[in-house]
Amino acid sequence: MLYIGGMNKNLNVPDQIWVGKKEYSFRVDNKVNGWLCWAALISGASDLVFIRQIAHLPVAWRCLIALAPFLAILLWARNLARWIRGMDELHQRIIMATILFTVSATFFCVLLWQRLDKAGFFQAVFPSSVNPSAVWDIGTVGSVFVLLLVFYIIGHFIFNRRYK
Protein backbone atom coordinates (compact mmCIF):
# COMPACT_ATOMS: atom_id res chain seq x y z
CA MET A 1 0.00 0.00 0.00
CA LEU A 2 1.51 3.27 -1.08
CA TYR A 3 -0.46 5.65 1.02
CA ILE A 4 -2.58 5.88 4.11
CA GLY A 5 -6.12 7.09 3.44
CA GLY A 6 -6.86 10.48 4.97
CA MET A 7 -3.17 11.03 5.65
CA ASN A 8 -3.31 14.72 4.84
CA LYS A 9 -5.97 15.34 7.51
CA ASN A 10 -3.06 15.68 9.93
CA LEU A 11 -1.07 18.10 7.82
CA ASN A 12 -0.45 21.53 9.23
CA VAL A 13 -1.51 24.43 7.04
CA PRO A 14 -0.68 28.14 7.36
CA ASP A 15 -4.37 29.04 7.64
CA GLN A 16 -4.49 27.29 11.03
CA ILE A 17 -3.05 30.45 12.62
CA TRP A 18 -4.93 32.90 10.40
CA VAL A 19 -7.82 34.35 12.39
CA GLY A 20 -11.04 34.38 10.36
CA LYS A 21 -10.05 31.55 7.99
CA LYS A 22 -12.07 28.34 7.87
CA GLU A 23 -9.10 26.26 9.05
CA TYR A 24 -8.28 28.60 11.94
CA SER A 25 -7.66 26.76 15.19
CA PHE A 26 -7.14 28.61 18.45
CA ARG A 27 -5.49 25.51 19.91
CA VAL A 28 -2.90 25.39 17.12
CA ASP A 29 -2.43 29.15 17.15
CA ASN A 30 -1.82 29.06 20.88
CA LYS A 31 0.57 26.13 20.50
CA VAL A 32 2.57 27.88 17.77
CA ASN A 33 2.47 31.50 18.92
CA GLY A 34 1.78 31.20 22.65
CA TRP A 35 5.42 31.68 23.60
CA LEU A 36 5.67 34.78 21.40
CA CYS A 37 2.83 36.36 23.39
CA TRP A 38 4.60 35.40 26.60
CA ALA A 39 7.82 36.95 25.25
CA ALA A 40 5.99 40.22 24.56
CA LEU A 41 4.40 40.16 28.03
CA ILE A 42 7.68 39.34 29.78
CA SER A 43 9.44 42.02 27.78
CA GLY A 44 6.78 44.57 28.69
CA ALA A 45 7.03 43.60 32.35
CA SER A 46 10.83 43.78 32.37
CA ASP A 47 10.68 47.17 30.63
CA LEU A 48 8.34 48.39 33.37
CA VAL A 49 10.76 47.13 35.97
CA PHE A 50 13.56 49.00 34.24
CA ILE A 51 11.45 52.15 34.17
CA ARG A 52 11.25 51.93 37.96
CA GLN A 53 14.99 52.42 38.11
CA ILE A 54 16.67 49.20 39.14
CA ALA A 55 20.16 50.44 38.39
CA HIS A 56 21.13 49.65 41.98
CA LEU A 57 20.71 45.89 41.38
CA PRO A 58 23.78 43.79 40.53
CA VAL A 59 24.53 43.61 36.82
CA ALA A 60 23.74 39.87 36.74
CA TRP A 61 20.17 40.54 37.90
CA ARG A 62 19.72 43.37 35.41
CA CYS A 63 20.97 41.13 32.60
CA LEU A 64 18.65 38.35 33.72
CA ILE A 65 15.65 40.68 33.61
CA ALA A 66 16.70 42.10 30.25
CA LEU A 67 17.22 38.66 28.69
CA ALA A 68 14.15 36.97 30.20
CA PRO A 69 12.05 37.31 26.99
CA PHE A 70 14.69 35.48 24.95
CA LEU A 71 13.96 32.14 26.59
CA ALA A 72 10.32 32.53 25.51
CA ILE A 73 11.48 33.55 22.02
CA LEU A 74 13.62 30.40 21.75
CA LEU A 75 10.66 28.24 22.80
CA TRP A 76 8.49 30.05 20.23
CA ALA A 77 11.07 29.36 17.50
CA ARG A 78 11.10 25.66 18.48
CA ASN A 79 7.30 25.42 18.28
CA LEU A 80 7.26 27.31 14.98
CA ALA A 81 9.85 24.91 13.50
CA ARG A 82 7.82 21.89 14.64
CA TRP A 83 4.65 23.34 13.12
CA ILE A 84 6.41 23.98 9.80
CA ARG A 85 7.82 20.43 9.73
CA GLY A 86 4.23 19.15 9.90
CA MET A 87 3.28 20.89 6.65
CA ASP A 88 3.42 19.48 3.14
CA GLU A 89 6.15 20.66 0.79
CA LEU A 90 4.21 23.47 -0.89
CA HIS A 91 3.12 25.02 2.39
CA GLN A 92 6.64 24.65 3.74
CA ARG A 93 7.87 26.61 0.75
CA ILE A 94 5.20 29.31 1.19
CA ILE A 95 5.78 29.66 4.91
CA MET A 96 9.58 29.70 4.61
CA ALA A 97 9.36 32.44 1.96
CA THR A 98 6.92 34.33 4.19
CA ILE A 99 9.16 34.01 7.25
CA LEU A 100 12.23 35.10 5.29
CA PHE A 101 10.33 38.15 4.05
CA THR A 102 8.92 38.88 7.52
CA VAL A 103 12.24 38.68 9.33
CA SER A 104 14.14 40.61 6.63
CA ALA A 105 11.53 43.38 6.49
CA THR A 106 11.38 43.65 10.30
CA PHE A 107 15.18 43.71 10.55
CA PHE A 108 15.31 46.39 7.86
CA CYS A 109 12.65 48.53 9.57
CA VAL A 110 14.27 48.32 13.01
CA LEU A 111 17.68 49.24 11.62
CA LEU A 112 16.24 52.03 9.47
CA TRP A 113 14.27 53.48 12.38
CA GLN A 114 17.26 53.40 14.72
CA ARG A 115 19.61 54.92 12.14
CA LEU A 116 17.13 57.71 11.38
CA ASP A 117 16.66 58.29 15.11
CA LYS A 118 20.42 58.49 15.68
CA ALA A 119 20.75 60.91 12.78
CA GLY A 120 18.15 63.14 14.44
CA PHE A 121 15.60 62.72 11.65
CA PHE A 122 12.56 62.45 13.92
CA GLN A 123 13.59 65.41 16.08
CA ALA A 124 14.09 67.53 12.97
CA VAL A 125 10.89 66.57 11.17
CA PHE A 126 8.38 66.18 14.00
CA PRO A 127 7.65 68.61 16.80
CA SER A 128 8.69 67.25 20.20
CA SER A 129 5.12 66.49 21.31
CA VAL A 130 4.54 63.95 18.50
CA ASN A 131 8.09 62.68 18.02
CA PRO A 132 7.53 59.04 16.96
CA SER A 133 10.83 57.82 18.37
CA ALA A 134 9.79 59.15 21.79
CA VAL A 135 6.30 57.62 21.50
CA TRP A 136 7.29 54.24 20.09
CA ASP A 137 10.37 52.39 21.33
CA ILE A 138 11.10 50.05 18.43
CA GLY A 139 13.66 48.09 20.41
CA THR A 140 11.07 46.31 22.59
CA VAL A 141 9.83 42.80 21.92
CA GLY A 142 6.27 44.16 21.73
CA SER A 143 7.22 46.52 18.89
CA VAL A 144 9.06 43.78 17.02
CA PHE A 145 6.02 41.53 17.56
CA VAL A 146 3.77 44.12 15.87
CA LEU A 147 6.19 44.48 12.94
CA LEU A 148 6.48 40.70 12.56
CA LEU A 149 2.70 40.38 12.51
CA VAL A 150 2.23 43.12 9.90
CA PHE A 151 4.96 41.77 7.60
CA TYR A 152 3.76 38.17 8.06
CA ILE A 153 0.29 39.18 6.83
CA ILE A 154 1.76 41.00 3.82
CA GLY A 155 4.26 38.21 3.04
CA HIS A 156 1.70 35.43 3.36
CA PHE A 157 -0.68 37.26 1.04
CA ILE A 158 2.06 37.67 -1.59
CA PHE A 159 3.53 34.15 -1.48
CA ASN A 160 0.27 32.27 -0.99
CA ARG A 161 -1.33 34.04 -3.96
CA ARG A 162 1.46 32.77 -6.21
CA TYR A 163 0.29 29.15 -5.78
CA LYS A 164 -3.48 29.71 -5.62
Next chain:
Amino acid sequence: MKNRLRELRMVKAWSQSDLADKLGVSRQTVNAVETEKYDPSLPLAFKVARLFKLRIEEIFNDNGKP
Protein backbone atom coordinates in the same frame (compact mmCIF):
# COMPACT_ATOMS: atom_id res chain seq x y z
CA MET B 1 7.18 21.91 -16.07
CA LYS B 2 4.38 20.31 -18.07
CA ASN B 3 2.53 17.39 -16.52
CA ARG B 4 -0.43 15.06 -17.12
CA LEU B 5 -1.62 14.97 -13.55
CA ARG B 6 -5.08 16.41 -14.21
CA GLU B 7 -5.62 14.07 -17.16
CA LEU B 8 -4.55 11.01 -15.15
CA ARG B 9 -6.71 12.07 -12.21
CA MET B 10 -9.73 12.49 -14.49
CA VAL B 11 -9.24 8.99 -15.87
CA LYS B 12 -9.46 7.61 -12.34
CA ALA B 13 -12.42 9.92 -11.59
CA TRP B 14 -10.73 11.26 -8.49
CA SER B 15 -11.27 14.73 -7.11
CA GLN B 16 -8.27 16.89 -6.19
CA SER B 17 -9.03 16.12 -2.54
CA ASP B 18 -8.99 12.36 -3.25
CA LEU B 19 -5.62 12.64 -4.94
CA ALA B 20 -4.30 14.86 -2.16
CA ASP B 21 -5.37 12.22 0.39
CA LYS B 22 -3.62 9.47 -1.53
CA LEU B 23 -0.42 11.49 -1.88
CA GLY B 24 -0.43 12.83 1.68
CA VAL B 25 -0.39 16.48 0.59
CA SER B 26 -2.89 19.32 0.66
CA ARG B 27 -5.44 19.98 -2.07
CA GLN B 28 -3.70 23.30 -2.76
CA THR B 29 -0.52 21.38 -3.60
CA VAL B 30 -2.34 19.12 -6.07
CA ASN B 31 -3.96 22.16 -7.66
CA ALA B 32 -0.64 24.04 -7.87
CA VAL B 33 1.05 21.04 -9.53
CA GLU B 34 -1.82 20.54 -11.98
CA THR B 35 -1.83 24.19 -12.99
CA GLU B 36 1.98 24.05 -13.33
CA LYS B 37 2.52 26.79 -10.77
CA TYR B 38 4.59 24.46 -8.64
CA ASP B 39 7.06 21.71 -9.55
CA PRO B 40 6.84 18.85 -7.05
CA SER B 41 9.86 17.53 -5.20
CA LEU B 42 11.46 14.29 -6.40
CA PRO B 43 9.90 12.22 -3.56
CA LEU B 44 6.44 13.57 -4.44
CA ALA B 45 7.01 12.93 -8.15
CA PHE B 46 7.92 9.31 -7.30
CA LYS B 47 4.75 8.99 -5.20
CA VAL B 48 2.66 10.26 -8.11
CA ALA B 49 4.40 7.88 -10.53
CA ARG B 50 3.85 4.87 -8.23
CA LEU B 51 0.24 5.82 -7.64
CA PHE B 52 -0.51 5.88 -11.37
CA LYS B 53 1.87 2.97 -12.09
CA LEU B 54 3.81 5.05 -14.63
CA ARG B 55 7.35 6.33 -14.97
CA ILE B 56 8.05 9.89 -13.81
CA GLU B 57 8.89 11.05 -17.34
CA GLU B 58 5.53 9.75 -18.55
CA ILE B 59 3.81 12.18 -16.17
CA PHE B 60 6.20 15.13 -15.96
CA ASN B 61 7.84 16.66 -19.00
CA ASP B 62 10.48 19.38 -18.74
CA ASN B 63 10.72 19.71 -22.54
CA GLY B 64 14.27 18.34 -22.55
CA LYS B 65 15.75 21.13 -20.41
CA PRO B 66 19.26 20.26 -19.22
